[in-house]
Amino acid sequence: MKLNIKQRILVGFLLLSIGLGSQTVFFYNQLLTVEDKISSVEFIDDIAKIILEFRRQEKNYLLYGEQESYQTALKGIDNTLELLHRRTELQLEPEIIRYIIQLKDTISLYKNNIIAMHGVKNKDSNEYKKDVEKLRNTGHELVVKAQLISRLERENILHINRLLRNYILISVLAVAGLLFFTVYFLSKGIIAPLKAIEETTQKIAQGNFSNVNVKKYDDEMSQVQKAFNSMVAELENRQTQLVQAQKLSSIGTLSAGIAHQVNNPLNNISTSAQILQEVLSDSADSFQKKLLHNIESETLRARDIVKGLLEFARHTDLCMQVVTLSEVVGKAVSLVSSQVPSGVSLTVDVPSGITVYIDPQRMGEVLINLIINAIQAIEPERGEIHIYVSEKATHDMSTIVVADTGKGISEEDLPKVFDPFFTQKEVGQGTGLGLSVAYGIIEEFNGKIRVESELGKGTCFFIDLPKMQHSSSAA
Numbered sequence: 181m182k183l184n185i186k187q188r189i190l191v192g193f194l195l196l197s198i199g200l201g202s203q204t205v206f207f208y209n210q211l212l213t214v215e216d217k218i219s220s221v222e223f224i225d226d227i228a229k230i231i232l233e234f235r236r237q238e239k240n241y242l243l244y245g246e247q248e249s250y251q252t253a254l255k256g257i258d259n260t261l262e263l264l265h266r267r268t269e270l271q272l273e274p275e276i277i278r279y280i281i282q283l284k285d286t287i288s289l290y291k292n293n294i295i296a297m298h299g300v301k302n303k304d305s306n307e308y309k310k311d312v313e314k315l316r317n318t319g320h321e322l323v324v325k326a327q328l329i330s331r332l333e334r335e336n337i338l339h340i341n342r343l344l345r346n347y348i349l350i351s352v353l354a355v356a357g358l359l360f361f362t363v364y365f366l367s368k369g370i371i372a373p374l375k376a377i378e379e380t381t382q383k384i385a386q387g388n389f390s391n392v393n394v395k396k397y398d399d400e401m402s403q404v405q406k407a408f409n410s411m412v413a414e415l416e417n418r419q420t421q422l423v424q425a426q427k428l429s430s431i432g433t434l435s436a437g438i439a440h441q442v443n444n445p446l447n448n449i450s451t452s453a454q455i456l457q458e459v460l461s462d463s464a465d466s467f468q469k470k471l472l473h474n475i476e477s478e479t480l481r482a483r484d485i486v487k488g489l490l491e492f493a494r495h496t497d498l499c500m501q502v503v504t505l506s507e508v509v510g511k512a513v514s515l516v517s518s519q520v521p522s523g524v525s526l527t528v529d530v531p532s533g534i535t536v537y538i539d540p541q542r543m544g545e546v547l548i549n550l551i552i553n554a555i556q557a558i559e560p561e562r563g564e565i566h567i568y569v570s571e572k573a574t575h576d577m578s579t580i581v582v583a584d585t586g587k588g589i590s591e592e593d594l595p596k597v598f599d600p601f602f603t604q605k606e607v608g609q610g611t612g613l614g615l616s617v618a619y620g621i622i623e624e625f626n627g628k629i630r631v632e633s634e635l636g637k638g639t640c641f642f643i644d645l646p647k648m649q650h651s652s653s654a655a
Contacts, residue, residue: 188365196358203351207344214340220272221333223263227283228326230260235319238294242312250298257291273336276329283325290318377408384412442482450479498539498624502648505534505578509567512547516555520565524558526551529568534578535648542621543645546629549614550582550641557586557639576647577627583640589633597631 234256240249264284272280297311376392383390391409453476460468509530520526547567554565563585570579589597598619622629626646633639 192358192362192365199354199358203347206347210340210344210347214337217333217337217340220276221330221337224326224330224333227260227263228323228330230256230263231287231319231322231326234260235323238315238319250294253294254291257287257294260287261291273332276332279325279329279332283322283329286318286322286325290315290322293318373404377404380408380412384415446479446482450476453479498542500537500539500625502535502537503540504532505536505569505580505645506530506532508538508540508543509547509580511540512544512551513567515544516548516551519552520555521559523560523562524555524565525563526565527567529566530580531569534569536578536645537648538625538627538645539621542624546618546621546643547582549618553614554582554584554586554639557584557588561586563638570642574644577644578647580643580645581640582643583638585638588635588637588639589631590635594631594633598629 234253237249237253237256240246241253261284264280264287293311293315297308297315373392380390380392391412453472457469457472457476460472509528513526513528517526551565551567558565566581566583568581568583570581572579598615619629622643622645628642628644630642631639632642
């Protein structure tokens with residue numbers, strides 16, 4: 181199983197903690213050992229000093245026959261034996277313990293020799309001289325053994341010191357290697373991918389929507405880079421949609437200009453038709469009069485459509501007022517009636533007595549957008565669009581419903597329908613901005629817009645609008 185970045189860092193810190201903890205315990209134990217060795221060296225040095233002291237008393241006794249020196253020497257020997265008997269308090273090597281036992285036996289022999297020599301009455305006898313020589317040899321052996329034990333303990337201290345230096349050097353190298361590996365890992369696994377993202381971000385700012393080269397690793401940085409690439413693709417798509425929206429805006433401005441220019445010829449046609457009706461009022465037959473009447477009525481109808489188009493295209497500030505809901509719906513339906521295919525039936529069931537507090541022009545934009553969306557959701561099949569007022573409205577809100585029998589919206593896409601640039605339409609049929617703009621307009625009215633849909637069964641948009649009682653606040 182491959183570890184991700186978080187797990188690698190945790191394992192690295194765990195290994196580092198275990199290593200540093202083990203080193204700390206080891207060095208602490210070695211320092212305790214050095215402390216014990218120093219104590220043992222001090223102990224052996226004390227033994228050596230006592231040995232030298234009772235040997236000095238031995239010489240005084242042999243040279244001058246002082247009984248006090250003899251007693252002092254015996255007392256020093258007893259003290260030495262007592263100290264050696266308490267050696268168990270020290271942490272000593274087995275070899276040192278063996279030498280100390282030998283030293284203890286030699287001191288006991290030395291004590292027996294000096295006691296035996298003290299009991300000889302004839303100082304000039306060969307036996308006495310042999311005892312003296314034996315005593316001196318034993319005393320020399322004591323000094324040599326004490327010095328040997330002291331030297332061995334000092335060598336042990338130097339050996340431990342050399343080990344500590346080596347271990348410290350190894351620890352420093354190990355920590356340096358671990359730090360190097362950590363820096364390399366951070367540079368290769370984190371800093372380098374973030375640097376690539378930074379460079380790609382700068383390219384995006386310059387208009388170059390290139391992707392980050394994702395390494396074939398299964399870790400957090402790879403996931404971040406993949407998510408970043410998804411974001412880049414979405415940004416590129418959004419930019420394309422924005423360009424398309426700008427094109428549509430330009431077309432809308434151009435259409436408004438054309439509509440304004442068309443309005444003058446329509447007025448001339450209407451005036452000419454009226455004059456011709458007056459001139460031919462007596463001579464024209466009924467069929468001619470009907471044709472002239474149709475020309476005038478259709479011209480007026482075309483002029484109303486152009487007027488509505490100009491009002492729809494004109495950007496105005498929010499103008500809240502109390503209006504009749506049926507009039508707003510009727511005007512919106514009249515503007516899109518020419519776009520309703522023959523296979524789609526559009527029915528309106530809005531009572532004339534309902535008044536709401538809205539901006540009628542912007543509400544018309546919302547309704548036109550919803551109707552066009554419903555038409556596109558039904559095409560190329562046959563279907564129905566029904567605009568009506570819900571009976572479940574509250575006392576202060578009116579709910580208008582735009583329902584269609586189109587393709588519907590999937591459950592996973594339903595929460596995203598009001599997001600900017602979200603669209604299910606084919607390229608060129610929409611920018612994904614209509615419902616987002618509609619949501620913002622209804623929010624400006626202090627209303628709510630929501631949607632219910634099911635694939636294959638159609639879609640219903642519910643718009644809650646404030647009723648007339650808000651007019652007092654407007655005044």
